[in-house]
Amino acid sequence: MNFNIIRAARAVLNVTNLEESRRFYVHALGFIETESDDKHIYLRGLEEHTHHSLVLKKSDEPSVEAISYKVFAEEDLDTLSAFFTEKGYRIKWMGSGSQKAIGRTLRVQDVSGLPLEFFATMDPVDRLLQRYDLYKGAKVQRIDHFNCAVTDVEKAYNFYINELGFACSEYTTADDEKIWAAWLHRKPTVHDVAFMNGVGPRLHHVGFWLSDPMSVIHTCDVLASLGYGSSIERGPGRHGLSNAFFLYLRDPDGHRIELYNGDYLTSDPDFKPVKWDLDDPMRQTFWGHAAPDCWFNEASTVLDIHTGQAVETGDPKLEKKKPTIII
Ligand SMILES: [Fe+2]
Numbered sequence: 001m002n003f004n005i006i007r008a009a010r011a012v013l014n015v016t017n018l019e020e021s022r023r024f025y026v027h028a029l030g031f032i033e034t035e036s037d038d039k040h041i042y043l044r045g046l047e048e049h050t051h052h053s054l055v056l057k058k059s060d061e062p063s064v065e066a067i068s069y070k071v072f073a074e075e076d077l078d079t080l081s082a083f084f085t086e087k088g089y090r091i092k093w094m095g096s097g098s099q100k101a102i103g104r105t106l107r108v109q110d111v112s113g114l115p116l117e118f119f120a121t122m123d124p125v126d127r128l129l130q131r132y133d134l135y136k137g138a139k140v141q142r143i144d145h146f147n148c149a150v151t152d153v154e155k156a157y158n159f160y161i162n163e164l165g166f167a168c169s170e171y172t173t174a175d176d177e178k179i180w181a182a183w184l185h186r187k188p189t190v191h192d193v194a195f196m197n198g199v200g201p202r203l204h205h206v207g208f209w210l211s212d213p214m215s216v217i218h219t220c221d222v223l224a225s226l227g228y229g230s231s232i233e234r235g236p237g238r239h240g241l242s243n244a245f246f247l248y249l250r251d252p253d254g255h256r257i258e259l260y261n262g263d264y265l266t267s268d269p270d271f272k273p274v275k276w277d278l279d280d281p282m283r284q285t286f287w288g289h290a291a292p293d294c295w296f297n298e299a300s301t302v303l304d305i306h307t308g309q310a311v312e313t314g315d316p317k318l319e320k321k322k323p324t325i326i327i
Pocket residue numbers: 145146147205207258260
């Protein structure tokens with residue numbers, strides 16, 4: 001391939017009430033509000049040096065407009081456009097200036113139907129890493145990854161590995177060695193995107209990096225103090241897969257956010273992907289306790305980049321038993 005995808009860089013989520021979203025993301029979780037207007041809130045973590053990593057857009061229904069990757073250079077966008085077009089995908093250019101703070105942007109529905117976006121440039125802003133006086137809530141540092149439910153993980157895995165240049169850090173297989181879930185990366189951590197077998201395409205969660213596990217614990221205290229106890233869906237705990245400390249939250253519209261800390265370096269080309277057996281309970285939660293059913297069953301609707309309508313989901317026709325999403 002002749003393009004260079006750098007990392008997961010932003011998500012564009014549609015929400016129904018910007019004030020409620022602001023209270024949750026800014027006042028409770030401590031995201032930095034870079035800018036806002038009557039239809040958008042642009043948020044970033046304390047470590048981030050670009051305008052935003054999360055856009056909340058006012059809408060009638062909650063949904064996902066795009067999950068977005070930063071590429072190395074402007075030319076990569078043209079190469080990606082040619083690549084997808086040659087493969088028969090209908091791409092869409094978002095003109096420079098059509099979106100706040102971001103340059104020319106390419107969108108495409110990926111092999112699973114997920115609304116992908118690629119961009120090369122975003123307006124720089126002050127990095128607030130050492131403005132400890134501004135730290136509050138979860139003290140969110142940066143965006144880390146997307147996690148998506150798709151009906152055919154092997155198809156997604158093959159496309160991202162063979163065509164888009166991702167590498168696999170960890171994966172789950174069943175007895176027949178079919179891949180049920182995969183953690184794929186461009187930046188040298190465990191993942192930029194994970195695919196899980198389930199009703200899809202849907203966005204399961206956006207993961208944000210925290211500086212340490214105590215920040216996860218502190219987040220729970222802050223959320224409880226502010227009356228957000230019911231927003232805590234799963235955790236805190238440690239994943240077997242990725243080894244990361246985690247906390248899953250549901251925002252006021254039901255979008256799932258993961259607060260995440262403590263995975264590991266994956267830069268070496270001879271790193272061997274870690275294989276997990278579907279029957280191993282430690283892969284989901286290292287400590288062995290079960291996740292709630294809603295974590296398996298519920299995820300965010302994704303939109304068609306051309307029509308703006310919800311993408312129809314498919315069912316991988318797993319056995320009728322729960323869970324419907326298998327990691
Ligand atoms: Fe995650």
